Amino acid sequence: MFLENRAEMMFIYDVIRANPNGDPDDGNRPRMDEQGYNLVTDVRLKRTIRDYWLSQNDENTKVLIRQQLKDDQKKVKSMADLVKDELGVKDEKKITREQILEELPKKFIDVRSFGAAVTLKDANVSITGPVQFGIGKSLNKPQTETMGITTVLSATGQQGAGTMGQFHYVDYSLILFHGIACEYNSQETEFSQDDLHHVYDGLWNGTKKLNTRSKFNHNPRLLFSVVSKEKEFQIGGLDSKIQLVNEVNIKSVKEAIIDVNQLLEVLIKHKANILRIEFRESNDLTYTYDGKEETSFEKILEQTGISLKKI
Numbered sequence: 001m002f003l004e005n006r007a008e009m010m011f012i013y014d015v016i017r018a019n020p021n022g023d024p025d026d027g028n029r030p031r032m033d034e035q036g037y038n039l040v041t042d043v044r045l046k047r048t049i050r051d052y053w054l055s056q057n058d059e060n061t062k063v064l065i066r067q068q069l070k071d072d073q074k075k076v077k078s079m080a081d082l083v084k085d086e087l088g089v090k091d092e093k094k095i096t097r098e099q100i101l102e103e104l105p106k107k108f109i110d111v112r113s114f115g116a117a118v119t120l121k122d123a124n125v126s127i128t129g130p131v132q133f134g135i136g137k138s139l140n141k142p143q144t145e146t147m148g149i150t151t152v153l154s155a156t157g158q159q160g161a162g163t164m165g166q167f168h169y170v171d172y173s174l175i176l177f178h179g180i181a182c183e184y185n186s187q188e189t190e191f192s193q194d195d196l197h198h199v200y201d202g203l204w205n206g207t208k209k210l211n212t213r214s215k216f217n218h219n220p221r222l223l224f225s226v227v228s229k230e231k232e233f234q235i236g237g238l239d240s241k242i243q244l245v246n247e248v249n250i251k252s253v254k255e256a257i258i259d260v261n262q263l264l265e266v267l268i269k270h271k272a273n274i275l276r277i278e279f280r281e282s283n284d285l286t287y288t289y290d291g292k293e294e295t296s297f298e299k300i301l302e303q304t305g306i307s308l309k310k311i
Helices: 042-056 079-087 097-107 109-114 183-189 193-209 261-269 297-302
Strands: 007-018 115-118 125-128 131-133 136-138 144-150 164-181 218-228 257-259 274-281 286-289 292-294 308-310
Touching (some): 042 109, 042 131, 042 136, 079 097, 079 115, 097 109, 097 115, 097 125, 109 115, 109 131, 109 183, 109 193, 125 183, 193 218, 193 274, 218 297, 286 297, 292 297, 297 308
Parallel strands (some): 257 286, 274 308
Antiparallel strands (some): 007 164, 007 218, 115 125, 131 164, 144 164, 218 274, 286 292
16 A cells, blocks of 8 residues: 555654765765754665665565676676666567556555666656655764875785775764655655665665674664644744754764754644544653753654654
8 A cells, every 4th residue: 555644754863973974075074064963865875774674585675776787896886787687688679667666666665665767778767756755964073083094905915015095084973864755756656654664674774784884883762653634734844943952062962962852832823633643762862842851752752732743
């Protein structure tokens, strides 16, 4: 069954001495805006989700957009190569737009969720996925630091010292993403409620699974989704309804206190339009509402009187 109700999501995670999303145009330094906030692209977040799905080796979470080498093991397969392989067609001229639109979403959860752009000689197709995220932004203003690194082996294979380089990272960044799962686009890709819960798992468990040098110490802290009662309704801009009480010089999750007064007010205001709130939390964040501090987001949500569901 297709997604029946719109879902508006917020996902908060933090990183410690890591690079959540390097900018290749700036020496792979962490992306920062002019005000000093850390930025993470939606492309990076979707890659985290896809990598988690790939690691599950499950028929329900097969992924199309992945890095795979050609037979010569030298070049990476293009989108056209992947599509030809999956459709079992060697001559891309024989692939039709209808075939792409019908078969790819059925086979691959990332296409059902996020869509895909397929460019072939006679079949250019753009599939719009129902799940989309904005640019992630840190709630605090982290400090960026640089560390020199040296590899044991030379990059050229010659004798002598290894390659020297630099590793750029943020000291501590508490990052917030805002997303929408649209019920109308779900009909086009056959995206279901089960698929949405796979997205939730990819967000939460995929973030925990990141384990490279630049992505070490990534921790999911809060995920919640406001599910509407009727089509088209969404509160909008949930990410603008929370803020840190102390956004400067935070070095750990223990120092972060999130003001959720505006968020609770808007949830209560639109209570009649909300079917339920789905959520998952680590219980490591501290929230303040109506002059009180609380480490359980569930207890805060209970004040709204809206039906709650743990995911």
